[in-house]
């Protein structure tokens with residue numbers, strides 16, 4: 411609580427210098443954080459008043475006493491008291507409800523939250539402690555919650571701060587890492603968000619003596635009449651992510667859109683994949699537009715034990731148990747629902763839980779694609795925010811699959827490839843949006859992958 415309140419006070423003075431803080435303390439530990447923040451604000455010379463509800467929480471009561479001991483003023487919290495004191499020169503600190511909120515919201519607190527949101531509309535910004543009051547930490551819904559401008563969250567990112575309408579209530583999210591004994595961290599603080607500097611550090615570095623045979627050989631397996639473009643987009647993604655040799659294997663004739671790709675048509679794709687006598691690539695991406703029979707093809711490729719990206723039609727429930735540690739599964743919410751045998755809303759409502767469930771079922775590494783994407787591996791969960799809404803178009807996932815296979819072929823582990831790959835793809839989307847505006851095609855994004863790569867490299871201080 412001490413570290414949480416101190417981190418909040420630091421952020422308040424950084425983000426809202428010169429404003430008097432009105433801290434709203436609820437009855438639980440979230441309210442205790444507000445009392446601690448007030449005390450640190452006082453120590454920093456910033457004016458602060460606490461409006462508090464009664465509390466039975468021992469640590470919150472102790473911090474209320476400490477606040478009083480340093481001369482701090484506490485006023486009983488009512489909607490009227492709040493409305494009287496808030497104006498355009500104040501900043502409101504929402505310490506009403508944190509992870510201990512159990513819906514439905516009781517009417518008395520609903521009145522306080524309504525008064526807080528009304529004060530914000532009149533010009534007093536809001537900083538929420540841990541998460542905006544009224545949000546359920548694990549869920550992506552919003553309803554009657556505080557609208558914050560900044561949320562200082564403790565230990566890690568809660569699902570509500572990342573997904574759906576709830577995320578829009580949080581404003582800018584600052585994660586304050588707390589030094590806690592193992593096991594003390596909030597169970598809900600489950601996801602991390604690696605920064606660009608951290609990701610830039612794991613990008614493959616190529617020696618001056620590199621040649622196409624050492625830069626990673628990727629096979630793309632996909633394509634079917636009507637979806638012939640999908641494997642080609644994957645091939646383009648692989649090329650733009652630095653693969654030395656990219657071969658597209660398909661059971662259908664593919665147009666030669668990119669002459670750099672080696673395109674091979676197999677009258678019997680299953681027989682080709684089952685054959686033992688061909689040299690294997692360094693990594694495979696499989697499933698893009700592959701059509702019927704994809705699960706059978708996937709089983710044959712999985713038996714090779716190579717780093718493998720499974721996408722689109724290869725994301726079939728019957729493959730559970732056939733994967734291995736080098737597998738990277740890349741479902742969007744609809745495919746995730748199919749894999750788990752649930753409805754798509756079940757996935758979008760709790761994406762972190764869904765990603766964790768998928769990884770448990772499939773093994774290897776799972777990327778649950780979306781805004782943001784979630785990566786699940788045996789290290790835990792991480793999220794990748796960013797990208798651009800214009801990326802919601804067909805073919806985008808195909809390019810990502812090829813990009814991921816290229817990273818695997820250049821020696822990255824599947825977890826690293828997933829975390830770096832989704833960020834590169836999102837960054838490329840951000841760059842493409844500057845060029846093309848709103849509607850983005852998968853090729854537009856693929857062509858920006860080189861620039862995205864350079865951005866991540868620059869972000870890494872060792873470069």
Ligand SMILES: NC(=O)C1=CN([C@@H]2O[C@H](COP(=O)(O)OP(=O)(O)OC[C@H]3O[C@@H](n4cnc5c(N)ncnc54)[C@H](O)[C@@H]3O)[C@@H](O)[C@H]2O)[C@@H](O)CC1
Pocket residue numbers: 411412414436437438439440441443467506507508509510511512513514515516519539540541564588590594595596
């Ligand atoms: N455990 C940890 O690791 C840490 C926890 N911290 C803080 O502790 C918070 C969680 O504290 P608590 O578990 O005490 O819970 P909260 O303070 O989030 O909520 C409990 C309070 O909310 C009230 N409440 C719950 N549901 C309500 C409803 N439907 N309508 C109206 N009132 C309702 C309860 O009566 C109680 O007063 C975190 O969000 C965070 O701010 C921080 O101090 C950092 C460390």
